[in-house]
Every structure is written in structure tokens, then in C-alpha cells.
Amino acid sequence: MNLWETLYVPNSVISSYPDSYERVCRFLARESDSVVISVGYRLSPEYPYPRQFKDCLVATIHFMKNAEDYGVDPECIIISGDSLGGTFAAAVCQDLVKRTDVPKVRAQILLYPFLQAIDFNLPSHQQNQFVPPFFQRVIVEAGVQYLGKSKSLAKELRKGSHIPEDMKMKLRSWISPDIIPKEFKVRGYKPPPPAVFSPEIHQQVKEAFETMFSPLLADVDIVQQLPEMFILTCEYDVLRDEGLLYKKRLEESRVPVTWYHLADGFHGAIYSIDMPLFSLSCAKRGMDRVVNFVKGL
Numbered sequence: 001m002n003l004w005e006t007l008y009v010p011n012s013v014i015s016s017y018p019d020s021y022e023r024v025c026r027f028l029a030r031e032s033d034s035v036v037i038s039v040g041y042r043l044s045p046e047y048p049y050p051r052q053f054k055d056c057l058v059a060t061i062h063f064m065k066n067a068e069d070y071g072v073d074p075e076c077i078i079i080s081g082d083s084l085g086g087t088f089a090a091a092v093c094q095d096l097v098k099r100t101d102v103p104k105v106r107a108q109i110l111l112y113p114f115l116q117a118i119d120f121n122l123p124s125h126q127q128n129q130f131v132p133p134f135f136q137r138v139i140v141e142a143g144v145q146y147l148g149k150s151k152s153l154a155k156e157l158r159k160g161s162h163i164p165e166d167m168k169m170k171l172r173s174w175i176s177p178d179i180i181p182k183e184f185k186v187r188g189y190k191p192p193p194p195a196v197f198s199p200e201i202h203q204q205v206k207e208a209f210e211t212m213f214s215p216l217l218a219d220v221d222i223v224q225q226l227p228e229m230f231i232l233t234c235e236y237d238v239l240r241d242e243g244l245l246y247k248k249r250l251e252e253s254r255v256p257v258t259w260y261h262l263a264d265g266f267h268g269a270i271y272s273i274d275m276p277l278f279s280l281s282c283a284k285r286g287m288d289r290v291v292n293f294v295k296g297l
Contacts, residue, residue: 005119023274025213027287031138035072037063037126041088041108048148053212056088057095064102067084072136074103078294082270083239084146090215090246097225104227107297109290111232115242116216117143117208118175123189124240129144130250134267136238147207161188162202172214172250180241216246224253230293260289 021038029036041055060079067074079096081089093108120140121124129136140158141151154163172178177189211218229250233243241257249258262269265282272280273287 008188011058022269024270024287028291028294029274031287031291033293034294043145045148049207050210050212052146053088053091057092060092060096061099061102064096064105067103074142076106076297078107078109078297079105079108079110081113082111084114084142086110087115087213087215089113090115091212093226094211094215094218096223097222100206102192105110107228107230107293108226109230109232110238110246111242111270111286111290112234112265113215113231113246114139114143114239115246116175116214117157117205117219118159118163118171118214119177121160121192122175122177122241123185123187124178124242125238127187128238130241131236131238131266134238139238139267143208143213144205147213149205149207153201153205156198156201157205157208160192161198162205162208163171163195163198164199166200172216175245177241182243184244185220189208197217200225216242220253222236223249226250226253226255228256228297229258231259231268232262232289232290233259233271234262234267234269234282236265237267245294258293260286262286 025036025038030036039056039059041052042060044052060165063070064074064077068079079089079093081087088111089108090113092104096105097103121135125136136158137154141154144151144154144157177185177191205214211222229247231243231247233240247257247259262282262285265286269280270283270286272278273283
């Protein structure tokens with residue numbers, strides 16, 4: 001048996017509705033013959049950051065320590081999430097590699113995850129900033145509000161005013177448009193004008209540089225210990241390049257990665273799986289690849 005955990009933040013609202021993702025969970029459980037658990041967590045702004053991550057971590061650890069009570073092999077657990085749920089799933093998996101009191105995670109599945117708050121001018125951010133249903137402005141504002149900050153700060157983050165030059169240089173090997181393959185720039189990319197660094201803005205959003213919020217910034221020794229990974233990216237998605245950058249980091253650390261790209265996909269596409277009258281073909285193809293990955297473990 002396998003465990004699938006879905007941690008989901010719908011649209012731009014900082015909230016979680018496990019029941020609303022029942023179709024996705026049922027599809028995976030049925031097609032992969034797995035035990036599927038959808039993890040709920042307390043919501044912002046009533047429960048400030050990082051309560052959501054901590055709730056996910058506590059729930060995951062509890063299940064891993066008691067997996068046999070649910071008829072699940074503790075050595076066959078997969079942690080998964082999509083969008084901001086992918087942020088939580090990635091951060092939880094990184095935290096677990098430091099622990100010795102729980103079983104090792106067998107694998108991880110990330111579907112168009114949010115993974116960094118360093119560069120909001122990557123090619124996919126420029127190309128897809130006005131692609132519905134998740135405009136770039138909406139995604140950045142949602143991230144800022146999740147941190148408990150005013151969404152007015154999103155404009156400065158989109159310009160890059162929150163990143164000092166020395167940090168940019170330090171992270172260039174992990175986060176840079178130069179790393180993105182050329183085929184993902186054919187729809188257009190223009191290097192942005194240099195942003196004027198604001199120490200005040202940097203201080204206000206300092207939590208954005210924590211790996212609980214930006215898992216792409218994890219230390220090499222953490223990344224090297226991560227389990228086998230499946231990453232789904234979508235062409236018409238602001239977050240496409242974050243998946244590509246994480247894939248590269250994992251490969252450089254010799255972590256096995258299975259990557260599937262939906263050339264006609266968009267952010268949130270898999271939510272339509274098994275939806276009456278509106279089940280998209282790209283959602284079915286993406287979820288079929290997820291199922292194949294689970295069955296192949």
C-alpha cells in the first residue's frame with residue numbers, strides 16, 4: 001500500500017478544503033490501489049504562518065508512526081501536494097530527513113509547486129502572468145498574505161526589491177533564468193531592469209527566505225537525502241520554472257527524478273479530474289503519469 005497526502009490551497013484564498021479535493025484523491029486511490037489521506041490544516045489569517053506547515057508536519061509524523069494501524073506499510077509512504085500544498089509537502093519532506101524517529105519516506109510527488117520567493121521574473125512568470133485562472137499578481141499576493149503581510153508588498157517582491165545583490169549572486173546556481181532550458185523561453189523572455197534593493201522591504205518579508213516557505217533554498221546536505229521524486233509542470237503556469245529549477249537541484253544531488261510536462265496544461269488543471277462535463281484531457285494525462293509513478297515504485 002502507499003500513502004498519498006494532498007495539501008491544497010485553492011485559488012488565491014489562504015484556505016484548505018480537503019473535501020473539495022475528494023475527486024483527485026479518489027482517482028489516485030482507485031487507479032493506483034493505494035491508501036490516500038488528504039491532510040487538512042488550520043488557516044491564515046486566524047492561524048498565522050508557519051502554523052499551516054507545522055500542522056502538516058504533525059499530521060504526517062503521526063501517520064508515519066501509526067501507519068500499520070491503518071493497514072499501511074511504513075516503508076511505502078509517499079508525500080504529495082500541489083501548488084502551495086506542494087510547498088508544504090516539499091518542506092515536510094525536507095524536515096523529515098533530519099529525523100530518526102520516523103520511517104524513511106519512500107517517494108514524493110509535487111504537482112506544479114510553489115517553491116521560491118526569490119525571483120518573480122523567471123520566464124514562466126513573464127510568459128504566464130496574465131494566464132487565468134491564477135494570474136501572477138494573484139499568486140504573489142496570496143503568498144504575501146500567507147506570511148501575514150500586507151498584499152501591497154507584492155508589487156515590490158515582483159520587482160525584486162526584497163533581494164540584496166549578494167544574495168542574488170549566492171543563489172544564482174539555484175535560481176536564475178540562465179538555468180531554464182532554451183525551449184522554455186521560445187514564448188518570450190526579457191531580462192527585467194535591475195531592481196533597487198530596499199532593506200526595509202527585505203526585513204518585512206524575511207520569512208520568505210525560510211525553507212518552510214521557499215523549499216528550493218534548502219541546503220545541499222538536505223537535498224541529497226531526499227527520496228525519489230515525481231514533478232509535474234504545466235506550460236501555461238506561472239510556477240512552471242520553479243519545478244524545473246527544483247528538478248535540476250535534485251538531479252545535481254543524484255536524487256532520482258521523474259518529470260512530466262503538460263504542454264497544454266495550466267495551474268490547477270488536475271482539479272478537473274473526474275469532474276462531470278469538465279474533466280480536462282490534460283488532467284487525465286497528468287494523473288495517469290502520477291499513477292504510473294506510484295505503481296512503479
